[in-house]
Amino acid sequence: MCKTVKERLIAFIEFKGLSKNKFEMMCGLSKRYVSNISKSIQPEICKKISLVFPDLNTGWLMTGDGKMLKAAEPTAQESNGVYVPQEFVRMFNNMTEMAKIQEGNIAKLTAMVDRLTGGEGSVKKDHAG
Numbered sequence: 001m002c003k004t005v006k007e008r009l010i011a012f013i014e015f016k017g018l019s020k021n022k023f024e025m026m027c028g029l030s031k032r033y034v035s036n037i038s039k040s041i042q043p044e045i046c047k048k049i050s051l052v053f054p055d056l057n058t059g060w061l062m063t064g065d066g067k068m069l070k071a072a073e074p075t076a077q078e079s080n081g082v083y084v085p086q087e088f089v090r091m092f093n094n095m096t097e098m099a100k101i102q103e104g105n106i107a108k109l110t111a112m113v114d115r116l117t118g119g120e121g122s123v124k125k126d127h128a129g
Helices: 005-015 020-027 043-052 058-063 086-117
Strands: 076-079 082-085
Touching (some): 005 020, 005 058, 043 058, 082 086
């Protein structure tokens, strides 16, 4: 039985047949993040993981209660008379959420570059014609 968040996360990674490095890369985590977990993980990290692995029961990950995987969900959802596989709906929602996170990261990095370069780090448009 896995007693810590780190042990449960490693058990999930092994269940998925991934290396820690591949898992970290897929979730946008720093190298050796999993190995460096001491007590728990931040809620935003848990959210990143759940976006990439929606089948992971995050309640189990954080507390050890319940099962590793979420219960099976319906296989399709009707949209305008067309049945769309639930997995596609979930993937679309996850990708939309990840895009929002990446937009925020890009804005932060752009602001950092602007601060470091005095606002001259942005690409200048060539007005030659």
